[in-house]
Amino acid sequence: MARILITSAIPYINGIKHLGNLVGSQLPADLYARYCRARGHEVMFLCATDEHGTPAELAAAKTGEPVAEYCARMHGVQAELARGFRLSFDHFGRSSSPQNHHLTQYFAGRLAENGYIEERTERQVYSHADKRFLPDRYIEGTCPNCGYDKARGDQCENCTKQLDPTDLIEPRSAISGSTDLEVRETKHLYLRQSLMKDELEAWIDSKTDWPILTTSIAKKWLNDGDGLQDRGITRDLDWGIPVKRGEDDWPGMEGKVFYVWFDAPIEYIAAAAEWAEANGKAEADWRRWWRTDEGAEDVRYVQFMGKDNVPFHTLSFPATIMGSRDPWKLVDYIKSFNYLNYDGGQFSTSQGRGVFMDQALAILPSDYWRWWLLSHAPETSDSEFTWENFQQAVNKDLADVLGNFVSRVTKFCRSKFGEEVPAGGAYGERENALIDDLYIRLRAYQDHMDAIEVRKAAGELRAIWVLGNEYLQAAAPWTAFKTDPDEAAAIIRFSLNLIRFYAVLSAPFIPDASAAMLAAMKTGAAGWPGENLIEEMAVLAPGHGFETPEMLFRKIADEEREGWQAQFAGQRG
Numbered sequence: 001m002a003r004i005l006i007t008s009a010i011p012y013i014n015g016i017k018h019l020g021n022l023v024g025s026q027l028p029a030d031l032y033a034r035y036c037r038a039r040g041h042e043v044m045f046l047c048a049t050d051e052h053g054t055p056a057e058l059a060a061a062k063t064g065e066p067v068a069e070y071c072a073r074m075h076g077v078q079a080e081l082a083r084g085f086r087l088s089f090d091h092f093g094r095s096s097s098p099q100n101h102h103l104t105q106y107f108a109g110r111l112a113e114n115g116y117i118e119e120r121t122e123r124q125v126y127s128h129a130d131k132r133f134l135p136d137r138y139i140e141g142t143c144p145n146c147g148y149d150k151a152r153g154d155q156c157e158n159c160t161k162q163l164d165p166t167d168l169i170e171p172r173s174a175i176s177g178s179t180d181l182e183v184r185e186t187k188h189l190y191l192r193q194s195l196m197k198d199e200l201e202a203w204i205d206s207k208t209d210w211p212i213l214t215t216s217i218a219k220k221w222l223n224d225g226d227g228l229q230d231r232g233i234t235r236d237l238d239w240g241i242p243v244k245r246g247e248d249d250w251p252g253m254e255g256k257v258f259y260v261w262f263d264a265p266i267e268y269i270a271a272a273a274e275w276a277e278a279n280g281k282a283e284a285d286w287r288r289w290w291r292t293d294e295g296a297e298d299v300r301y302v303q304f305m306g307k308d309n310v311p312f313h314t315l316s317f318p319a320t321i322m323g324s325r326d327p328w329k330l331v332d333y334i335k336s337f338n339y340l341n342y343d344g345g346q347f348s349t350s351q352g353r354g355v356f357m358d359q360a361l362a363i364l365p366s367d368y369w370r371w372w373l374l375s376h377a378p379e380t381s382d383s384e385f386t387w388e389n390f391q392q393a394v395n396k397d398l399a400d401v402l403g404n405f406v407s408r409v410t411k412f413c414r415s416k417f418g419e420e421v422p423a424g425g426a427y428g429e430r431e432n433a434l435i436d437d438l439y440i441r442l443r444a445y446q447d448h449m450d451a452i453e454v455r456k457a458a459g460e461l462r463a464i465w466v467l468g469n470e471y472l473q474a475a476a477p478w479t480a481f482k483t484d485p486d487e488a489a490a491i492i493r494f495s496l497n498l499i500r501f502y503a504v505l506s507a508p509f510i511p512d513a514s515a516a517m518l519a520a521m522k523t524g525a526a527g528w529p530g531e532n533l534i535e536e537m538a539v540l541a542p543g544h545g546f547e548t549p550e551m552l553f554r555k556i557a558d559e560e561r562e563g564w565q566a567q568f569a570g571q572r573g
């Protein structure tokens with residue numbers, strides 16, 4: 001048994017996430033967490049809402065709520081949707097938690113002690129119309145790197161370059177649109193990442209098993225242009241974690257807060273502390289996941305995120321941890337994703353384009369989405385959601401292959417033998433051949449899941465389902481029954497055991513359907529299959545009762561698909 005710490009990129013608080021956000025972070029993290037638990041590992045799966053920064057302030061201003069209330073409400077909304085998608089977090093925290101305040105101030109103090117913080121007088125854009133400084137997303141303009149005209153003050157969404165507000169060409173206020181801007185002086189703290197460049201590069205170079213997407217982005221930010229830049233980690237804002245040096249005030253930094261990208265990854269650690277508090281655990285119980293001197297030396301830490309988050313997780317957050325010179329756990333593996341696009345364009349929260357988590361659940365149960373999203377995860381390149389593609393995958397994989405298998409087997413058994421596993425006959429060559437095939441496929445499935453190759457794993461699982469249908473078709477118990485009911489009984493006994501086997505293997509992808517299958521077979525989730533698949537196919541013994549389940553998956557009709565296509569063609573209302 002291993003100990004595995006899993007974090008998903010923490011979703012930003014300013015609205016409901018779309019299916020791209022889901023498949024780029026939380027959902028594959030959940031898949032992996034469920035799989036690791038099923039394999040008997042000890043798992044700590046953490047996520048949280050990312051609540052600081054300018055977009056939260058802007059969104060709260062729009063609804064007229066105080067920003068703290070807005071964040072509390074939206075956290076509740078996101079937590080409810082996470083439950084709806086069956087995301088099995090051990091804790092879903094908040095970056096505005098007291099634990100994160102404490103840890104963020106602590107890390108800043110340690111970094112300062114170790115010479116990794118520099119105070120700089122900085123030129124900041126001030127807006128006369130808005131009577132305030134315009135950090136980060138409060139300012140928009142043209143990207144100096146790629147020419148994209150909606151780049152934000154902190155990052156260009158188009159080319160992923162990290163920016164400072166003063167880098168933008170033809171800048172304008174995101175609040176008022178005003179171009180009546182002035183550059184004024186103000187003092188800020190910088191994280192001296194450049195001092196750690198060699199250390200970071202050596203560490204990245206040691207990660208030879210990481211996805212190329214992860215290491216290539218890291219290398220780009222380490223070496224492109226002037227190389228790794230120091231990063232401003234404070235802002236002139238009200239909402240955020242007050243700048244302190246550990247427990248102490250920081251002279252000259254009064255009224256300033258830490259930059260959201262400084263405190264957000266520290267929330268991964270804070271979420272564990274929140275978990276301990278919420279569950280009546282001791283400090284030591286969460287620290288054994290995070291401190292290599294307090295029990296975490298055998299923990300494997302895996303992070304999940306979309307590509308735009310990679311620079312912060314490969315460079316800035318590791319710089320924070322390394323620079324603390326404390327034995328906090330560094331990430332062992334970063335699984336990053338390309339983008340999921342929506343029907344010929346991009347998903348966009350700001351433009352309300354695409355399908356959002358609440359809308360998806362209002363249409364179909366979570367398993368339908370989980371299956372499509374995971375089996376089409378944007379791993380080696382961007383991928384695209386289209387309604388045709390979605391309809392096809394649901395109808396084929398879920399309804400025709402898996403659902404149909406379960407339905408045919410249980411209904412046939414009910415009509416010929418009653419609702420219990422039939423006795424009679426014995427497994428023969430055909431069953432042994434299938435077991436051999438299943439064994440090979442199961443190994444491949446596990447290898448892909450261990451390597452977090454999500455699409456390949458989905459492909460193997462689908463192939464395992466298909467084997468059952470092919471077996472049933474070839475064995476044809478309905479024909480056998482006429483001449484040799486015992487042979488039909490053996491085929492059906494084998495098939496009922498296959499249903500249980502499928503339920504166990506499919507649980508990480510489609511947990512609800514898996515639970516329904518196990519309930520129908522009147523059995524609990526006995527452990528992951530071992531080496532001996534002959535035993536697996538005898539778990540449900542003759543006489544064991546079952547229920548013929550309700551339809552597991554329904555098909556999507558063409559008219560329905562067309563209706564959704566039309567409904568989601570425009571902007572979210």
Ligand SMILES: Nc1ncnc2c1ncn2[C@@H]1O[C@H](COP(=O)(O)OP(=O)(O)OP(=O)(O)O)[C@@H](O)[C@H]1O
Binds near residue numbers: 011340348
């Ligand atoms: N289209 C997409 N496909 C896959 N992953 C995505 C996509 N868009 C964002 N992500 C990832 O989703 C996770 C959560 O994103 P976050 O809540 O920060 O929103 P975001 O990146 O601002 O997205 P948006 O700009 O669309 O609101 C991040 O890991 C991000 O990289």
Ligand SMILES: [Zn+2]
Binds near residue numbers: 147148
């Ligand atoms: Zn750009």
